[in-house]
Structure formats: C-alpha cells, structure tokens
Amino acid sequence: MRPCETVPYANAGLAAPYLPTLNSVRGQRGVMGEQAIGPDKLMRSSPSAEHFATLMAAVAGERDRSAFAEIYDHFAPRLKGYLRRRGSDAGQAEELAQEIMLTVWRKARLYDPAQANVSTWIFTIARNRRIDALRRERRPEFDATDPAFVPDNEPSPDDALAASQDSAMLRRAIEDIPDEQGTLLRMAFYDDKSHSSIADELGLPLGTVKSRIRLALAKLRRSIEEDA
C-alpha cells in the first residue's frame, strides 16, 4: 500500500480541504466519521457524506484497498439488509451485495461527487443490479448522449446539488415528516411494492396513498431547498 500522502488528489477531483480527513482515518476504520461530524445522534451513527466521497476518490485514483474496506464495511451489510427486505433469501442477498460492491470497485472512476453522494450512487447501482438479477428484466435508461435527449437548462440545479451534499441532513428531514408518510416512503424503497400495492396492503384508498406521498415529497423538497 502506498502511503496516503502520495495520493494525487488533484487528479481525483477532490478539493484540498478533504485531505486531513483521509490522512487521519488510516488505521482507524469506523472511528473517523464520529470525530468529523456534529452532535446529532443520527449523524453520529454514520460517517459523513464528505468522508465517503474522500474514500471513493482514493479508490478511484489509487485503487486504495483500505479506503475501499471502509466503504465495504459500511455498505455491504446494509445492501444485504436492503436486498433481504426486498425479498431475497440470505444467500442470494449476500451474493448480490458482493456483486454490487464489486461494481463499486470497478466503476469507482465513474463516481462524480457533484452528481450524487456515495450512498445515493450505491443505492442506484443496487436498485438496477437487483432488477437485472431478480426480475430478469432490463431497466430502460435514458441516454444523455442521444440526439433526441433534451438537456438541462442549467448544469446543476440547486436542489439536485443540495440533494447530493449530505444524506445525514436528508435522514433528519425524513425523521421529521409524519410517521404515516415516512412509512409509505420506506415501503416504497424497501419493499418490492408500487404505490398501488402499498395501498392494497395497508387497506388505504389509492388517493390517500398518493396524497401522503405528495405531502412527504413536498416537505422533503422544501427541506432540501432550505438547506441549500
């Protein structure tokens, strides 16, 4: 392993202020996040988004295995939990979690911290991989290089940028929405159910489910914008 001081941060696209974070984390896996962040209990439970972005840059730039190990220790068990919640048995969930982490290693250079935080990026990889593997379907995706593609007006809309910054802020905002709305969001992401199946399962009118989803998302968007 090369000493971390030689990591070419400029090439990894990282701002200089992140340097001390990476330097001080060596040999202290899992500890750094607690030092780097504020007193909020949710934040204390999980390393910061900036920290994971720093680790990803080290994986992309230097194929840094200790940085990858920290990402793995945080995400692989959560991916397994996610896949179990979405209906995989333990063996299948673990195999898929391994494949998703392999993709994280292989595609590390494609990770762009300006687009999404690491949690969001890994979530989208997991979501797509799960569809490929379990449903044997394609997930149709738009192609930003297609001549028919209508590009954004501005390169980075404010609220999308804010969404990429800090998942801890977003987790707090999710905690703050009413339980009945939070339950629907968690069911949508964790359980293999569309909003209409959720309405069936909870015995709620479809219109009620739709209006709760809209209220929850409106509130979260306001939080994201206020934080920007």
Next chain:
Amino acid sequence: MPVHHLSDELLLDHAAGSLPEPVALLVATHLALCPSCREHETSLEAIGGALLDEIEPEPIEGGGLDALFARIEAAPPEPSEADSTAAATVKPVASDTTPSLPRPLRDYVGGAVDALHWRRRGKLSEARLLPDAHGGTVKLLRITAGAMMPVHTHRGTELTLVLEGGFSDGRGHYLRGDVAIADDEVTHRPRADDDGDCLCLTVTEAPVRLAGPLARFLNPFLRD
C-alpha cells in the same frame, strides 16, 4: 419542454426500482425529454440513498471483503479505465433531424417505426411492443391529424406519452414529451391536432388484482 409531467408517485416507484418494465420504459423515455422530472428523480434517489444508510445492516457471513479482493485479483485486467474514457469522449451525434423516438424507446423499437407490425382501425393505428412483458400493455399509437378517438374509459391506469404531433382531451393539450395520465375514473375523448398525425406511446398498467400468469392470458381480450 414538456408541461404535463409524471406524477410524484410514479417517479417514486421508478426511483425505488418498483415499476414493471413497460411502465419503466415510458417513464425513462419521458425523462429523456424532461429536465424537470429528471431533477425530481435525482432528489428521490437521494432519499433512497439516505434510507439505505438507515436500514438495519445484516452481517456478511461468507468470505466478505477477502473473498471480494480474491475475485478482483482473479479477474482479467479491468476494462473500467477504457470504459470511462470512452464514455467521456462520446459526443452527441451531430444530426439535422432529431429522432422522433428518444432512447430507450428507440432501442426497444429496434428500427424504423414503419417497419413495426401496425394494425389499422379507421383513423387509429397501433403497434404492440414488449408483447411478453409483465405489468402492462405497451403500444405505439398513430392517430390521423384531426381525428377523434372513440370515447373510452380505462381498466387500470393508462399513461400516454406524445412523441410527434399532439392531442387534446378536454383536460389539456399534449405535445411532444407530455404525459397524459388517465385512471379508471377518467372518461375521455382525445382529438389529434390538425397540423399532423399524432404518434404516442401508451402503457396500460395491468390491474393489480390481475397481476400474474392469468393476466397475461386475459389481457389481450380485456384490452380490445
């Protein structure tokens, strides 16, 4: 830019990865044409990321990280650098004419629209796509300029994405990129604009209670 967008609940289902392929195809094709819905989806994916962080972890019981590094070492040299370089250098193809069908829809059609198997019924022609897919019936529709469709209601939700031309249905006027959402409470009579044929992608979601092998058998009869 589209003015009729996807609903929050459809975007949520898409961001969560819960839509069947037929509906996901229409959503992804709208996203190609709609920066505003793409921005909303980015926020929804961030919520998915935040929820992944809070999920109850389950211990990895097999070889874990060591097994993963062993796989990485056993694999042939990584193509990822070449991939990412290639991806970065691909530029949009210069073209005088914008294709009617954005990707991913264009890939599903797989060639000229006219080469599909079209069934003509008066001033309405339709071509079925993804005939074997679960979770919805997918068709391209072409309506002759100025023509009125028969009054119809819906079994399950019907999503219509305009690709060429436009139509009105009393609730709104729909042009390229716009999505009209009609559920079983909507009875409407769309009329194509006068200035050209209207080409649309429609997806009718299979009713929840009929999901499964029986629905595949019944749906062709229910739909016609």
